[in-house]
Each structure stands twice: as structure tokens, then as C-alpha cells.
Amino acid sequence: MSDSKKMNWAAIDADPRFQALHRKKAGFLWGLMIFSVIYYFLLPIGAAYFQDLFKMKVWGPVNVGILFALSEFVVAWLIAYVYSRKANAEFDTMAQAIVNDAHKIGG
Amino acid sequence: MNAATLAGSAFLLEVLSSPAMAAGGAVEDKFKWMTFAVFGVIIAITMYITFWAAKHTHTTSEFYAAGRSVTGVQNGWAIAGDYLSAASFLGIAGLISLYGYDGFMYSVGWLVAYITVLLVIAEPCRNIGKYTLGDILAFRNDPKKTKTVAALSTITVSTFYLTAQMVGGGVLIKTLIGIDYEVSVIGVGILMLAYVVFGGMKATTWVQIVKAMLLVAASILLVMFTWAPYGFSLPGFLQAVVGDAKVQAQVAKLVGDAATNMSPQELGQRFLEPGLFLKSPIDQISLGMALVFGTAGMPHILMRFFTVPTAKDARKSVIWAMAIIGGFYVLTLFLGMGAAINVGPANITAVDKGGNMAGPLLAQYVGGGADSVLGNLFLAFVAAVAFATIVAVVAGLVLAAASAMAHDIYVGVIRGDHATPKEQVVAARVASLIVGALAIYVGIAAKGQNVAHLVALAFAVAASSNLPAVFLTLYWKRTNTYGIVLGMLVGAISAIGLVLASPNMTYPQAVAKEAKKVLEGEPAQPAKEAVPAKPGDGFICELFAVCKKAEPAKPASAEKPAKPGALEKLAKLQEKLPTITDAAEKTKADEDIAKLQKDIKKAQDDIAKAETDKTNLIGLEKPFFLLKNPGLISIPLGFLMVIVGSLLFRDKRAEEMWDELYVRQNTGIHAEAASAH
DSSP: OHHHHHOOHHHHHHSHHHHHHHHHHHHHHHHHHHHHHHHHHHHHHHHHHOHHHHTOEEETTEEHHHHHHHHHHHHHHHHHHHHHHHIIIIIHHHHHHHHHHTTTTTO | OTHHHHHHHHHHHHHHHOGGGOOSSSSOGGGHHHHHHHHHHHHHHHHHHHHHHHHTOOSHHHHHHGGGOOOHHHHHHHHHHHHSOHIIIIIHHHHHHHHTHHHHHHHHHHHHHHHHIIIIIHHHHHHHOSSSHHHHHHTTSOHHHHHHHHHHHHHHHHHHHHHHHHHHHHHHHHHHHOOOHHHHHHHHHHHHHHHHHHHHHHHHHHHHHHHHHHHHHHHHHHHHHHHGGGTTOHHHHHHHHHTOHHHHHHHHHHHGGGGGGOOHHHHHHHTTSSOSSOOOHHHHHHHHHHHHHHGGGOHHHHHHGGGSSSHHHHHHHHHHHHHHHHHHHHHHHHHHHHHHHHTOHHHHHHHOTTSTTHHHHHHHHHHTOTTOHHHHHHHHHHHHHHHHHHHHHHHHHHHHHHHIIIIIIIIIIISTTOOOHHHHHHHHHHHHHHHHHHHHHHHHHTTTOOOHHHHHHHHHHIIIIIHHHHHHHHHOTTOOHHHHHHHHHHHHHHHHHHHHTSTTSOOHHHHHHHHHHHHHEEOOBOOBOOBOOBOOSOTHHHHBTTSOOOBOOBOOBOOBOOEEOHHHHHHHHHHHGGGOOOHHHHHHHHHHHHHHHHHHHHHHHHHHHHHHOOSOTTSOSSOSBOOSOOHHHHHHHHHHHHHHHHHHSOOHHHHHTHHHHHHHHHHOTTOOOOOOO
């Protein structure tokens, strides 16, 4: 790959636009990731240690436990939606700007 | 190609249509032609796909990655097709039909797993990878060393998963339509090999897409029929579940003594509450960790992201996969509960103890029952989808293992990346044949083994070995070859080692104890008072058999009469036999005697085996590790070892390559492009 030799990777990495992309993306991804892991593990924890709450009937025979399990699906889909919106609208544009200038940066 | 493909399908059709192979099974003999007709149609469709794909499969990139020309939506369906294995398609519906809430809760982790794939794995891997897990790791680490461990890990994970699929598939097809186990395994193997060897990734992808669509269509149809009588109301449907006598009887059986103080309504409601199946929360969290972190390390899932043209398409494919997979699991709630009220847990376990037949039996019921034409057509359709499921999942796994063998080991390590393009494709096809033959062999050799835990083990190894290595390579500058090798080896070995010492294994002495109960029966037990829960000696005691584990509270139990053993029952029956005059009653007594003699023989064998062989596979008399899932320990250990290995040794190349890797994974500069057509 002779092409990759032409790139000055360190310069692109140090470019303020790349740094901005990196900071935005890292903060956003870590936040979503931590939230989703915590929300997921609340389910087995709740089912084991908060059984009285999970057994509480709220809508006919439908109890908190069933609603919470269903909410796991909704939350997973929401996270996917939120991430794709953000990535399509923001991250892709920022990355494209860097790609367009990549040969010029540090070159 | 095609002579061999056609010969393969001709062989299969011949086997399927020969009546000798089709005795027994859930489908009655007079309706079997329908099952075979549906099977034939599906096999014909997939063969046509393979024929078409083979014409477009010449280069390495076409063989491993379908020329990177799969669209995001197509790849999303293919991921769903790859992921919804027989275990999740039939197994989870079965768990829900037998245990209610816990089965549904179990399904959640399989979807949440894709958040990890979406947020941290899919796009960077597409941007820097080529065909395999080894390619990603070799980007900034020593290529030969990391490709070797990555290939070992890939082959290990794939083999565990493959064995579970082959054995599960063989049993499933036998239970459904009565084809011999060995014939099913060979049939699945030959079909899958035809797809992979001739059509490579393109054929595999389209087989997975077709299968996922059939599966989703079948599920939606079944849920429509099951839910419509309740006006598509969730409380209305669940009220029917709570009020169902078959469900109440199942709960009474599960909770045992505690059922005496519960009203029928309370028993039914208990079905919608946690704790009937998953009794150890720590074990569940451990399994949850393996799922959430393991899916992102599954080689056959990772490989799917190399088939799309850009990282944006990789993102789109995960979103689609999440919609399909999640939607499917929500449907299984209705499939499982529907099977519980319409077929009944007792009837489901009568056909298959694990509940795997819940979905197929519901299909039969919805169509009009066991004697109706429509019911059997529905059953035939679900059976054919199950068959297509196994073939599609196995094809994906074989391709992943073969790519590790051919691309990482042969081309990367042995030939030092100097193989000609033609040589690479030949190597890929030969490796597929080897892995496929191995899969058939393992499938037949493992007949009758309990392989259910192998799926969980595959996820645990992927989560403890592959994920820490990939994740830290992508996101931590200091990661290097030493850390990768150490972390992957320790992660994989600890996951496997812990399972070998866990309650999943067979312990001859425990088996002998049960066998003794069968032979000699149980003595009468006096009424017992309730015992409050006892705390253990600490958290570590919940994990290892080194100190006292906490004990849960036991409810009061009534007096129990003695249970007679098989020996006693046999003696009584044989005494009674000459006095029976009614012919039907006599046949039944003869059958009972034959069954008792079989039980006694098995129990005596078990006891004899325990005399000579007191310990399990690794010399333990009883479980040392108390959880069924090793993830809780092996996953953090895998991460820790990558970090420790990387900190102890320096690797200049790994650090110098960091800028390039980090820029490229985020921007997609120089990402492998789609091949032009």
C-alpha cells in the first residue's frame, strides 16, 4: 500500500478537526454504552432482589416486571436510533471534512 | 461447480423422500409428504442462490466478503439470519412456554448484545479490517503471533457453537419428522458445504436472508392467529394465560410444596413473575456479561461487517439487525405463552423435555390440530424453517472457521502473506471442506451428548478472549502483541477451565446417587417446618466451593410417603402380569416392564461407571466452580491480562501504528473498497 505511506497520520491525529471529532464521539459513545449496560443489568438484579416491585400488577395481569422487560427492547431500539441520528448527522460530516483534506494535512 | 451440488441435493431429496427414513417424529406419516415438499422447495431455492452466487465468486474478496457489495439492509437481514439459531428460535419460545417470565427475560440479553456491536465494534472493524478477526488485531500488532492466537480462538469458538448446532439440528429433525440423526447431520453438512464451497460468502449471505425472512414471516403469522382471539390486547391475552388450567398445573409442579397455599389465580399469575427458571442471580449476570460482550467477539458476526461497502453501511446493518432480532424476541413472548395455553406445558415436554417443540406444536395447533391438513402444513413450514435455520447458521460458522484456517494460518502465517490470489481462493475452499467434514464428524461423534451449554461457552470464550483483544486494540494506545497473546490465551483457557469445573459437567458420583434413587426408591419423609435463609461466608463462597454458600429459605413441607424404586415396581408388575386378561392392559403392562427394565439397566450401568470412574473430565468429584457461566470471572480476567501484558512489555510498532489506526478507524481512509463488477 504505497498510498498509505503518503499520509501523515500523526498530523491528521493532531488536527483540531480530528481532535474535535474524537472528543465528541468518545463522550457520546461512552455515555450511551455505560447507560445501556446499567439499564440491562437492572433487569436480572430487579428480578432477583426487588421481586415485590416486579410482581406489582399495573395493567390487568401485566406487572412491573413484564413492562420493565419490554422497556429493555424499547430502550435498545432508542439507543440505536439516537446513535444513528447523531452519527449520520454529525460524525459522518466531520469525518468527511477530514477525509477531503487528508492529503493536505501535514503534507 | 454444479455437478457436485446437484448430486448433493439429489442425494438429500432421495433420503428425504425414502419412507424408511421417516418413521416416528411429531409429524404423522400420512402428512410427511407435505413436510418433504416444503423442505424440497426451500432446498431448491437455496441451491438456485448457490448456483447464481458461484458465478460471481472468483476472488478472495468475493469468497470471504461477497465482494463487499452487500447493502446495509441486506446485511441486517443476514446478521439476523446468522444470529437467530435454532437455540434462540425454538429454545426461547420453549423456555417461555414452560417457565413464563424467566424465558422472556432470558431473551433480552441477546438483543442488548447488539448495542455493544453497534457502538464500539462494527464501524471501526469495517474501516480497518479485511476478512477476519486476525486482520484487525494484526493491524498494529505482530501479524504472525496475533493471527495465530486469533485463528485458534476463532476455531475454538466456532467449533463449540458448531457442535451445539449440529447436535441440536440432528435431534430437532429427528423429533420433528423422524429422519435418522446421522442422516440429518450428514444432510445438513452436505447442503451447507455446497453453499460455502461453491457460493462463498455471497451464497451464505443470501441463504441467511431467505431464512430470516421465512422465520419472521412464520412468526408473525403464528402470533396473528394466537393473539387475534384476544383482540390484540396485551392484558386480555395475559389474563387468558393466568386463568389457564394447564399453566396453573405447570406452576404448581415448578413451585412444589409452596403451591398448597396458593389459589389457582395466584398460581397463574406466578407464571408472569420471575424466579421459576433462573434461580441464581449471580449466574444470570454472568451469562448476561457473556452475551453482551460475547456477541461483539463472535467471529461469524464480525465477518459479516466486511461484506458491506462502507462503515456507514455497517452501522445501518446493525440497526436493521436490531430491529429484526428485537422484534422477533417480542414475538416469541406470544409464541411461548400461546403454546403454553393452547398446547400446554405437559404436552410440550412430552415431545421434547427442553421445550424446543413449543413453536412447531403451536403451529400445528393453530392450523387445526394434529389431524388437520392445514395444521400439518403449518408444522411442515415451521420444521422446514428450523432446518433452514440450522443450515444457514452452520454455513456462517464454517466460513468463519475456514477463513481463520486459510487466511490467517495458511496465507498469513505459513506463507507470510505471499500467496497468489488464485492460491488464496483454493486455500479458502479446501479449508471450508476440512471444517465442514469436521463439523459432520463432530456432529455424529457427539450424538446423545448434552451440548446445550456449549452455546453459552462459545459466547463466554468470545467475550473473554476476542472482545478484550479487539476492543483494546481499537481504543487503547498501549495495547501490543504481548498483551493480545496473553489476554486471549488466559481469557479462553480460563473460560473453558471454569466450565470444566462447573455444574455443567457430568459428575459420576452424583449420577450414581440419582441412579440409586431410581433403583431403590426414596424413604418416607416426615413433615418439615419452614427453614429461614442462611447467609453464606461471603461473595467468594457463591463462586467457588471453598467455603459455605448461602442457602435460600425453604417453605414448610407436608409429610411425604415413601416412593417405591424401579426394582420393587418391576417385581410387582411381573407378579401381576399372569393375572391380567385384558389384551390392551397386557400390552401396556409389557411396555411398562420393558421401560422399567431399561431404567434399571441404565441405573446399574451408571452406578458401575461411578465405581471405576469417580471423577469428571478433569478429575473433580463435585463442582469446584459453582456458576454455570464463567463470564463473571473470565471476562474481567481477559481484559486484565491484555492490560498487564501490554504494560509489562514494550512494542514500538504497536505504538507507532496507533495514530494511523485511530485515524483510519474513525474516518475510513484507505478502508478496503468494494470490488467493481
